[in-house]
Amino acid sequence: MVKIDLNWALSEAQRCLLCDDAPCFCGCPAGVNPKRFIRKLRFGNIKGAIRELRGVNVLAGSCSYICPCQNTCMGKCTSEKLSEPVNIIGIQRAICEWELANGMVEPESSSGTGAKVAIIGSGPAGLACAAELANRGHLPVVFEKGPAVGGMLRQVIPDFRLPTKMLDLEIEFVKKLGVEFQTGKDVSSPSELLKDGFKAVFIASGQGASKRSGLNGEEKNGVYQALDFLKEAKLNA
Numbered sequence: 001m002v003k004i005d006l007n008w009a010l011s012e013a014q015r016c017l018l019c020d021d022a023p024c025f026c027g028c029p030a031g032v033n034p035k036r037f038i039r040k041l042r043f044g045n046i047k048g049a050i051r052e053l054r055g056v057n058v059l060a061g062s063c064s065y066i067c068p069c070q071n072t073c074m075g076k077c078t079s080e081k082l083s084e085p086v087n088i089i090g091i092q093r094a095i096c097e098w099e100l101a102n103g104m105v106e107p108e109s110s111s112g113t114g115a116k117v118a119i120i121g122s123g124p125a126g127l128a129c130a131a132e133l134a135n136r137g138h139l140p141v142v143f144e145k146g147p148a149v150g151g152m153l154r155q156v157i158p159d160f161r162l163p164t165k166m167l168d169l170e171i172e173f174v175k176k177l178g179v180e181f182q183t184g185k186d187v188s189s190p191s192e193l194l195k196d197g198f199k200a201v202f203i204a205s206g207q208g209a210s211k212r213s214g215l216n217g218e219e220k221n222g223v224y225q226a227l228d229f230l231k232e233a234k235l236n237a
């Protein structure tokens with residue numbers, strides 16, 4: 001198995017054809033253009049590569065562990081000039097792990113509009129929305145009913161699939177953008193927030209229920225739904 005580190009990433013980046021109208025870009029649901037961060041890496045501009053990634057996708061580090069890349073960016077990297085797709089997700093991970101080891105590349109400040117926006121839920125959608133709003137100069141406040149920020153990323157995905165320290169770094173980054181987090185806050189009436197001075201409310205409560213199989217007996221004792229099982233396992237790890 002390939003050892004993913006910066007040296008490997010620099011070598012893998014050389015295989016990228018830096019295509020015009022890069023097809024890998026069309027495959028990324030988060031809007032990341034791999035050609036742009038790969039080009040920066042090739043020129044040795046690692047901090048620039050991180051800024052490129054996180055400017056578009058604030059969870060670029062987390063995504064570099066869990067994206068279904070064969071069906072997204074890498075699934076579109078099919079040039080006949082390549083024996084196999086460029087390992088985009090591996091390069092992305094190597095860059096983000098470099099940051100984890102060497103310290104956060106801090107965000108640049110943006111001028112503020114002062115508009116307060118409430119976000120209910122601190123999972124991927126809530127975090128991404130908060131970062132985007134903060135980048136545009138607004139003042140997002142994220143309300144999380146649980147004790148910690150991160151939603152499914154923190155509660156469900158095992159550490160061996162997504163290291164918690166990567167998620168923690170990305171949440172710290174969102175805080176540095178100026179986002180306020182309030183944990184232990186269960187918002188029962190979003191419209192009340194509008195009366196409290198918020199200009200808008202974004203509901204990012206997520207999909208917390210497992211998909212049911214419909215098989216006989218799935219309600220019986222000892223049968224666990226996938227998300228409940230993973231939550232329980234992570235809590236007791």
Ligand code: SF4
Nearest residue numbers: 016017019022024077
């Ligand atoms: S499609 Fe593949 S070769 Fe082309 S820019 Fe994207 S990663 Fe590079």
Ligand code: SF4
Nearest residue numbers: 028032063067072073
């Ligand atoms: S690894 Fe994920 S975030 Fe990165 S380019 Fe591919 S699909 Fe987009």
